[in-house]
Amino acid sequence: MTATPEAWQRALTRFVTVIPHTRELGLEVVTVAPPEVLLRLPWHDDLLGDTARGLVHGGVLTMLLDTACGSSVLCALPVPEVCPTLDLRVDHYRPAVAGQPLWVRARSLRVTASMVFTEGMVWQEPEERPVARGIANFVRLGARNTPPGFAEALFAEEQPHV
Amino acid sequence: MFEGFHDVAWLEKTRAEGDVAAWMALIPYARRIGVSAVTDPQGEGLLFRLDPRDGNVGNVLLPALHGGVVAAFMETAATLDLMLAAREPRLPRIVDVSIDYLRTARVEPTLARCRLLREGRRLANVQVSAWQRSETEPVATARLHFVLEACEQNA
Numbered sequence: 176m177t178a179t180p181e182a183w184q185r186a187l188t189r190f191v192t193v194i195p196h197t198r199e200l201g202l203e204v205v206t207v208a209p210p211e212v213l214l215r216l217p218w219h220d221d222l223l224g225d226t227a228r229g230l231v232h233g234g235v236l237t238m239l240l241d242t243a244c245g246s247s248v249l250c251a252l253p254v255p256e257v258c259p260t261l262d263l264r265v266d267h268y269r270p271a272v273a274g275q276p277l278w279v280r281a282r283s284l285r286v287t288a289s290m291v292f293t294e295g296m297v298w299q300e301p302e303e304r305p306v307a308r309g310i311a312n313f314v315r316l317g318a319r320n321t322p323p324g325f326a327e328a329l330f331a332e333e334q335p336h337v
Numbered sequence: 338m339f340e341g342f343h344d345v346a347w348l349e350k351t352r353a354e355g356d357v358a359a360w361m362a363l364i365p366y367a368r369r370i371g372v373s374a375v376t377d378p379q380g381e382g383l384l385f386r387l388d389p390r391d392g393n394v395g396n397v398l399l400p401a402l403h404g405g406v407v408a409a410f411m412e413t414a415a416t417l418d419l420m421l422a423a424r425e426p427r428l429p430r431i432v433d434v435s436i437d438y439l440r441t442a443r444v445e446p447t448l449a450r451c452r453l454l455r456e457g458r459r460l461a462n463v464q465v466s467a468w469q470r471s472e473t474e475p476v477a478t479a480r481l482h483f484v485l486e487a488c489e490q491n492a
Contacts, residue, residue, distance in 0.1 A: 195394040196403045221369040227341025232366035233431040234409020241405035242395075257396075260404045264435045322398055 178330065183207035186329040187246045197242055210251035210283035214243045217276050231271035231306075236297050240265060240309035243281035244293035248313045251283030251291060255326040258291060258313040271306040275299040281309075289315055343486075348426040357383070357417055367413040370406050374417065377450070383421065385414035387447040387467075394444060402442040404477075407467060411436065411449055411479045415463040418451035419483060429461065429483035436479040445469050447476065461485055 178186065188204040191197045191214070200221075205213045216222070216239060224232025241260055249255045271277060280302075281295030290312055297307040340347045341363065351359045357374040361367060371388025387393070387402075387410040395403025412434055419429045449467040465479045466472070 193397055194403065195392055195397070196406055199392050221365045223365045224367070225342055226363045226365060228343060232364065232409060232413075233434070234405070234412045235366055237408040237412065237434065237436075238403065238405025241403070241408065257398070259441070260438050262435070262437045263404070263408065264433065266433045267431050
């Protein structure tokens with residue numbers, strides 16, 4: 176879809192703020208360069224998986240990778256379609272720690288008639304020290320199974336009522 | 338006494354009592370998404386339950402639970418189940434997870450059952466199945482590897 180990076184940044188911001196889980200956690204879309212996205216999750220104490228040691232819950236990283244890879248899918252398609260996650264694999268390189276934002280960069284690697292293949296990396300500064308890597312495959316449901324106006328709603332000028 | 342997963346005395350005590358609630362108190366993200374342990378009506382072990390709360394929604398059109406939240410639920414279930422089922426009190430650290438999404442997870446209660454397929458000296462493999470209306474129709478299956486860390490004796 177021929178939209179500017181800025182238009183995509185606004186569209187995918189809308190995408191992650193319409194999702195209740197990521198809206199409530201304050202997930203931000205930082206930059207979009209189709210088919211790649213950069214997202215940032217601000218620190219929140221609810222992200223912890225081990226309060227005593229101050230470690231982030233591994234599931235937070237899975238959730239972030241699913242969301243980021245899914246966002247990259249939207250900007251990789253000719254026209255945005257609804258694409259559920261088929262499967263997802265996450266490797267945990269090192270623990271993520273309390274108090275710092277989590278960054279995730281994800282990209283779509285290949286779009287076929289039925290699938291979109293993606294990968295993503297999560298880190299806390301610096302980017303050279305990743306905490307987790309994910310690969311996720313998404314199913315294209317196609318225009319027939321995408322609600323009418325799905326793409327238009329992403330790029331609408333006004334925030335949808337949520 | 339310092340209370341935490343790395344404190345072997347505390348881990349031993351809570352494990353002997355099957356006090357999963359004490360463990361949940363140290364896992365804010367699992368509490369946020371609404372994970373709890375429930376007794377398995379068909380056996381002696383535990384099932385895990387994910388509360389169908391609005392904050393867990395990932396698709397407002399269907400509506401459906403966020404796939405990443407379902408994954409976080411299954412990882413929590415696998416970790417806690419492993420802490421209970423392991424031969425001795427050990428602290429699992431996740432190495433990798435692979436999840437298959439089989440059906441749309443509706444905004445309804447979700448249950449999970451874990452199977453410890455292998456517990457070695459250093460590594461464990463746990464399989465998790467999650468379902469909603471019927472266990473024979475899982476919404477997702479996952480397999481996870483954990484490193485089993487030795488607890489600090491003088492935490």
